[in-house]
Amino acid sequence: MTYISNTNKQQQEMLEAIGVKSIADLFKGIPADFSPASFNIASGKSEIEVRQHLQSLAAKNATDLTCFLGAGFYDHYIPSAVDAIISRSEFYTAYTPYQPEVSQGVLQAIYEYQTAICRLTGMDVSNASIYEGGTALYEAAMMATRITKRKKIIVCEGVSLIYRTMLRSYTSNLALNFVEIPINNGIADRELILKEIDNDTAAIILQNPNFFGCIDDFTDISQKARSAGALTICSVYPISLGVLKPPSKMGIDIVTGEGQSLGLPLSFGGPYFGFLATLKQYVRQMPGRVVGRTHDKEGRQGFVFTLQTREQHIRREKATSNICTNSTLNTIAAISYLSLLGKNGLKEVAQLCANKAGYACQKLSRIKNVKRKFAAPFFNEFVVELPVDAGDVVSTLIEKGFAAGFPLGRYYKGMERCMLVAVTEKRTKEDIGHLKESLEGVLKTE
Amino acid sequence: MPKCDVPSNFEIPRNFHREHEADLPEVSELEVVRHFTELSRRNFGIDTNFYPLGSCTMKYNPKIDEEVSRYKGFVELHPLLPQLRHGGMLTQGALQVIYNTERLLSEITGMSEFTMQPLAGAHGELTGTMIIAAYHKDKGNKKTKIIVPDSSHGTNPASAAICGYSIVSVPSNSDGMIDYDEFLKVLDNEVAAVMLTCPNTLGLFEPQIKKIAQKLHEVDGLMYCDGANMNAILGKIRPGDIGFDLMHINLHKTFATPHGGGGPGAGPVGVVEKLKKFLPISLVIKRNDGTYALDYDRPSSIGFIAPFYGNFGVILKAYCYILMLGKEGLIAVSENAVLNANYIKEKLKKYYHLAYDKTCMHECVFSAVNQLKNGVHTVDIAKRLIDYGFHPPTIYFPLIVKEAIMIEPTETETKETLDAFIETMIKISNEAQTQPEIVKDSPKTTPVSRLDEVSAARDMDLCFKD
Numbered sequence: 001m002t003y004i005s006n007t008n009k010q011q012q013e014m015l016e017a018i019g020v021k022s023i024a025d026l027f028k029g030i031p032a033d034f035s036p037a038s039f040n041i042a043s044g045k046s047e048i049e050v051r052q053h054l055q056s057l058a059a060k061n062a063t064d065l066t067c068f069l070g071a072g073f074y075d076h077y078i079p080s081a082v083d084a085i086i087s088r089s090e091f092y093t094a095y096t097p098y099q100p101e102v103s104q105g106v107l108q109a110i111y112e113y114q115t116a117i118c119r120l121t122g123m124d125v126s127n128a129s130i131y132e133g134g135t136a137l138y139e140a141a142m143m144a145t146r147i148t149k150r151k152k153i154i155v156c157e158g159v160s161l162i163y164r165t166m167l168r169s170y171t172s173n174l175a176l177n178f179v180e181i182p183i184n185n186g187i188a189d190r191e192l193i194l195k196e197i198d199n200d201t202a203a204i205i206l207q208n209p210n211f212f213g214c215i216d217d218f219t220d221i222s223q224k225a226r227s228a229g230a231l232t233i234c235s236v237y238p239i240s241l242g243v244l245k246p247p248s249k250m251g252i253d254i255v256t257g258e259g260q261s262l263g264l265p266l267s268f269g270g271p272y273f274g275f276l277a278t279l280k281q282y283v284r285q286m287p288g289r290v291v292g293r294t295h296d297k298e299g300r301q302g303f304v305f306t307l308q309t310r311e312q313h314i315r316r317e318k319a320t321s322n323i324c325t326n327s328t329l330n331t332i333a334a335i336s337y338l339s340l341l342g343k344n345g346l347k348e349v350a351q352l353c354a355n356k357a358g359y360a361c362q363k364l365s366r367i368k369n370v371k372r373k374f375a376a377p378f379f380n381e382f383v384v385e386l387p388v389d390a391g392d393v394v395s396t397l398i399e400k401g402f403a404a405g406f407p408l409g410r411y412y413k414g415m416e417r418c419m420l421v422a423v424t425e426k427r428t429k430e431d432i433g434h435l436k437e438s439l440e441g442v443l444k445t446e
Numbered sequence: 447m448p449k450c451d452v453p454s455n456f457e458i459p460r461n462f463h464r465e466h467e468a469d470l471p472e473v474s475e476l477e478v479v480r481h482f483t484e485l486s487r488r489n490f491g492i493d494t495n496f497y498p499l500g501s502c503t504m505k506y507n508p509k510i511d512e513e514v515s516r517y518k519g520f521v522e523l524h525p526l527l528p529q530l531r532h533g534g535m536l537t538q539g540a541l542q543v544i545y546n547t548e549r550l551l552s553e554i555t556g557m558s559e560f561t562m563q564p565l566a567g568a569h570g571e572l573t574g575t576m577i578i579a580a581y582h583k584d585k586g587n588k589k590t591k592i593i594v595p596d597s598s599h600g601t602n603p604a605s606a607a608i609c610g611y612s613i614v615s616v617p618s619n620s621d622g623m624i625d626y627d628e629f630l631k632v633l634d635n636e637v638a639a640v641m642l643t644c645p646n647t648l649g650l651f652e653p654q655i656k657k658i659a660q661k662l663h664e665v666d667g668l669m670y671c672d673g674a675n676m677n678a679i680l681g682k683i684r685p686g687d688i689g690f691d692l693m694h695i696n697l698h699k700t701f702a703t704p705h706g707g708g709g710p711g712a713g714p715v716g717v718v719e720k721l722k723k724f725l726p727i728s729l730v731i732k733r734n735d736g737t738y739a740l741d742y743d744r745p746s747s748i749g750f751i752a753p754f755y756g757n758f759g760v761i762l763k764a765y766c767y768i769l770m771l772g773k774e775g776l777i778a779v780s781e782n783a784v785l786n787a788n789y790i791k792e793k794l795k796k797y798y799h800l801a802y803d804k805t806c807m808h809e810c811v812f813s814a815v816n817q818l819k820n821g822v823h824t825v826d827i828a829k830r831l832i833d834y835g836f837h838p839p840t841i842y843f844p845l846i847v848k849e850a851i852m853i854e855p856t857e858t859e860t861k862e863t864l865d866a867f868i869e870t871m872i873k874i875s876n877e878a879q880t881q882p883e884i885v886k887d888s889p890k891t892t893p894v895s896r897l898d899e900v901s902a903a904r905d906m907d908l909c910f911k912d
Contacts, residue, residue: 002775003506003702003858004782010861011782014789023781026788027682029651029805036684040553044772047510054766058519060539062527069524072753077447081475085482087512093491095502096708099838101829101892105489106707109482115909120468125908131565131710134753142608162753169726169749170572173579173610215462245464268540269525269754270565271710283906289708294902302894306902312568312604313843317613322604325566329706332482339478343467348447351454358456377459395531406526429451 001044061268062398066431068360069403070381070422071211072133072160073269074261076239076349077426078337082263085336092329096289100304106328107303110291113335120241120338121255122248123277128289129326133258134166136274137205137235139287139321140254141167143278144203144231145176146285146320152177152200156188158210159235161411167205186214186374186383194224201230203254208236208247212420213357213381214374215244222251238262238275240379242350254278263337264330273327273334284310287321349425353380356432357423363436364421367443373418381422383408383415386443390419393442400438488893489707490837496863498790500809500840500852501599501647503677503699508770511703511763520762525754534739541738544755545730547765548714551695554768554776555673556686557716561725562756567674569751570694570713571605571641573726576748577692577717578639578668579609580724584746587666589638595624597648597844602641602672611638618846622648622802629658635665643672644685647844648802649787649809649852651678659689668692668721676700677856678784678808681777692717700779701764712760726751782857783808786864790853793868797875801847809854813847822878822885824849829896830877832889834870 006014011023020026045053067075086092090105097103110128117126130136141153155164157180168178177200181192188206197204204225209215222232231253239261247255259273260266278286284307292306312319341349357380364384365372373383386393390407397404409416423432473481490497497504515521519539528534534541548560564570575592582589592606593614603613614632619625624642640662645651652658659669671685671693677700685693697703698711705711717725723746731741740755771779784807791800791810798812814824828838828851840852855864877885889895 001508001770002778003508003771004778005858005860006782006785011785014785014861018785018788018792023785026781026784026805029653030683031653031656034653034656034683034688036681037556037687038553039681039684039773039777041550041768041773041776044775045769047770050510050766050769051514053769054514054543054762055517055519057539057542058517060542061519061523062536063519063522065536067524069526071526073525075522075524079475081479083516085479085486088483088486089493089507090486090489090491092512092704092706093493093507094489094707095497095499095504095705097489098499098840099490099828099832100897101889101894102490102495102832102837103488103707104893105485105487108485108488109707111909116468116470118909119470125906128708131569132753135565135569162750165750166753169576169751172749173576215458217462241464241468243458243463245462246468249464265521266524267521268523268537268758269756270752271712271757271759273710280906283908290908292902292905293907294898294905296895296897298895300894302897304897304899304902306899306906306908309903311600313600315604316600317603317607319600319604319607322568322572322601322608323566324568324601325709325711327706327710328708329704330710332707336478336482338470339473339481340475341470342472343470344472345447346470347467352447352450354458355450355454355456356452359452362456377462379458391531395533398530398533398536403524403527403530407530410529425447432452 122246136256150202214376262334505856506858556684
């Protein structure tokens with residue numbers, strides 16, 4: 001299949017109009033010694049063959065496991081209407097809405113998305129989204145260095161290790177000073193962080209719930225930061241905001257997060273989207289696209305990209321970021337998801353997650369020699385300490401049909417026996433019971 | 447939502463609760479579906495309208511890709527599974543998709559190896575710049591600047607600046623090519639890299655590339671190829687063969703994955719042999735026993751640039767597309783893309799000033815200077831096209847062409863569509879002479895007419911208030 005519909009006859013007519021004999025003539029400007037050394041690609045296949053090939057590859061992936069694996073990426077239920085909406089080809093085959101008159105659909109959807117993110121987080125302004133949660137956090141850190149003109153960034157180890165390693169990679173060529181502060185009993189170490197905030201500090205980066213699932217209130221940290229002229233950045237799990245105190249109420253300056261849980265499948269790591277919201281006074285230092293509401297000559301409401309003088313296509317090397325895409329289609333999924341759930345639905349999902357996780361934690365910690373690692377309250381994810389290596393246990397439980405959790409030894413020294421367990425609204429009491437029995441069985445035979 | 451089937455006494459302490467629910471709409475499913483369906487109807491897409499947006503390669507997005515990317519075995523796969531002990535065996539199909547796509551892109555471009563992780567074209571550029579920095583650090587080179595032509599995409603200088611490089615812009619000559627003498631003037635030992643788009647953003651092929659690469663390599667600089675315009679050269683040129691050291695490809699352009707209203711896309715980065723060790727962590731490798739695994743043991747790597755393995759769902763669609771087309775199909779893509787662009791160029795050059803009158807590649811750049819005599823600007827022509835049912839071309843880019851109109855028809859459009867577009871462009875050119883007010887007052891057929899962007903920037907109304 002080539003998806004080219006011109007016939008040979010039409011091609012000939014076009015060549016004649018151009019005034020050349022063959023298509024090869026159109027490539028004459030390329031010197032002969034530029035021709036490919038090889039182009040060893042198999043011949044094209046039919047839809048039937050390609051479908052069979054990809055079906056067989058899909059079948060080689062284990063998607064029938066009962067999932068208690070989270071660590072920032074969660075197996076939430078996605079209402080059927082979400083996919084129906086993003087399957088509208090006017091959305092998915094469009095590009096960046098450079099021409100607002102023929103892009104009001106995409107632009108209004110993004111504006112509604114920005115509204116929903118502001119209401120969830122309590123912040124004043126949201127951008128039109130970034131690639132995913134890690135790059136959103138990096139962009140927030142860069143934004144803080146621009147606003148404060150300072151170079152020291154304090155990062156709490158409760159922030160996902162995935163994001164912390166990304167932050168380090170991205171800033172390795174810049175003269176920034178990263179200070180990582182270990183956690184204390186599962187939460188941000190107040191004493192160490194407060195002591196570290198000084199007049200050189202650009203930002204303090206936090207996460208809520210943190211990587212271990214523990215929830216916190218960072219008001220004390222943001223107060224100290226503000227008095228030192230530093231910004232507080234917090235990465236949040238948007239579903240948790242159905243019940244948890246919004247970051248705005250803790251004095252956070254920039255809120256970021258991974259949007260996957262808002263109606264997107266896990267899809268082996270992407271595509272997702274990252275959100276970034278902040279206070280109005282920082283809007284001109286915000287990276288990425290932003291949609292604003294305005295009007296036409298007839299006074300009709302309309303939506304456009306705005307504040308574009310921050311961006312690369314105008315400012316080139318002086319732009320606030322090199323980002324030129326956002327994840328529009330995924331933000332349409334997110335705003336569809338949030339609209340379908342509504343304020344009560346989102347609260348209900350969050351409460352279900354919290355209740356089921358609480359129940360699962362109680363069940364698992366009743367197993368002999370298994371105990372809850374941290375006493376801090378948690379949202380839908382918690383750490384249990386096992387009497388043996390958690391990596392081995394998780395591996396054995398896969399054979400019994402469970403993705404039982406994430407063994408922390410891979411990321412955290414000294415936590416080889418710890419397992420991070422996530423529970424979403426999709427898991428039933430029965431699933432939790434089976435996990436408990438299976439874990440008990442595995443530990444008995446170890 | 448199902449009823450809670452566990453005791454509901456696991457309450458989070460009150461002091462962590464929010465006081466008021468987030469103010470989201472409470473509406474029925476029908477209302478939500480009708481609302482977004484209505485919004486979608488206020489939007490042009492490739493499936494509804496010809497979309498000749500230059501530099502963006504708005505080709506048809508095959509439906510098989512949409513179907514395949516929704517297979518349960520792919521969408522429900524947790525990205526952390528392969529990081530569990532023996533977990534790689536749980537995701538062999540997905541790892542094979544990534545590996546095979548990486549191999550196909552390497553063969554198509556003449557690069558040694560690709561990372562599939564970059565999540566967009568600009569993200570690819572940033573990754574590439576980080577690799578450039580790592581290479582020079584490794585060799586102990588003191589490099590401070592990156593050269594970009596004045597015709598480049600804005601993301602090029604922005605990406606390079608983020609990595610701490612200063613930018614040196616080189617002017618284009620009267621042929622629309624990078625001015626070689628000016629290039630030699632700014633080339634010195636502190637140049638880390640040159641970023642070139644191939645073919646360039648004027649839709650022209652630069653035959654001096656090998657010469658530029660040779661000079662640059664003499665000072666141990668690296669040649670970066672912005673692969674946004676790869677659609678013109680499939681099977682005709684491989685950047686790896688002509689002196690480029692690294693490049694990114696926009697899967698959402700050349701390899702037909704949908705643009706999604708601005709994203710998500712994917713911008714994999716390919717490198718030649720000497721840069722392989724700097725590619726991000728992790729890489730998918732094929733073991734001797736035929737199984738696939740993730741390689742994390744990469745001490746010289748630039749590190750982690752994405753949480754996982756890239757925009758997997760996008761990679762999957764590109765893989766499917768390449769398999770469908772195969773060798774002959776890929777070559778036909780570029781031949782027909784170039785044919786269609788030259789046809790438009792030839793048919794319109796009597797009416798619109800052609801910025802550079804020579805055979806173009808996959809896109810052609812006009813200037814509305816003729817129409818400007820009657821007070822009609824490029825933006826007016828663009829808006830008038832909307833009234834006739836066409837998405838406008840890219841306008842005011844590249845920056846070096848006054849009143850630029852950049853048209854990229856792609857290979858998937860028929861001659862009938864091109865003829866209708868050409869006829870309309872001619873009509874608008876006539877209107878510009880005879881009744882310019884109509885053109886300047888367009889569009890009239892859309893849900894809104896031209897919007898007040900000045901007040902949008904001033905008032906900053908960025909979300910609904912209560």
